[in-house]
């Protein structure tokens with residue numbers, strides 16, 4: 001029963017994240033304003049804004065001008081709902097205690113921020129400082145309140161950002177962008193040490209696998225830019241959820257070898 005409520009809550013937050021992503025791009029102030037169709041500018045009614053359902057019933061087209069609605073909208077809503085439910089299963093189930101609630105709420109906030117960075121980098125090849133820098137401060141504060149030491153969070157932030165900075169200097173900004181360095185700070189403060197290393201390894205593995213897949217299927221060619229921030233944010237969410245499991249699995253495997 002809780003899962004249904006949390007999934008619906010995730011859908012609603014997901015549609016809010018879509019609005020934030022859109023307003024970050026258009027430069028509008030993030031205040032409550034009625035959403036409009038991107039093509040014809042028609043104000044959307046409440047019935048047009050029901051997460052996923054509107055998209056399905058309108059058959060991916062605007063009710064007024066019949067132009068296509070970007071599939072980003074239902075995708076972000078659906079993914080947010082799934083992440084919220086997975087977080088519930090990790091943080092609040094099987095034992096639902098009030099003590100675990102702060103960790104869960106902080107996880108929800110982290111994953112919302114990471115989703116915004118993910119979609120924005122995927123679409124525009126850019127990681128915005130106005131997202132990463134406040135997120136870094138918040139993550140620092142939140143994890144400190146959850147019991148991490150300041151030293152641990154600083155270490156994780158600076159090692160990862162320093163590693164990216166090193167690559168940035170070495171490649172003169174070709175391998176990695178300035179936004180990735182700031183994202184490294186955020187990841188460190190969200191994950192702490194040593195989980196940040198698990199996320200780093202995971203993002204290189206998925207990044208390499210996806211790049212290879214795109215090359216093989218001729219979707220990209222050598223030298224094409226691939227937004228690394230998408231792999232970093234994805235790996236961060238996965239490690240927030242399953243970091244301990246991955247680390248334990250890795251350590252037992254390494255031991256057997």
Ligand SMILES: [Zn+2]
Nearest residue numbers: 037040062065
């Ligand atoms: Zn329209």
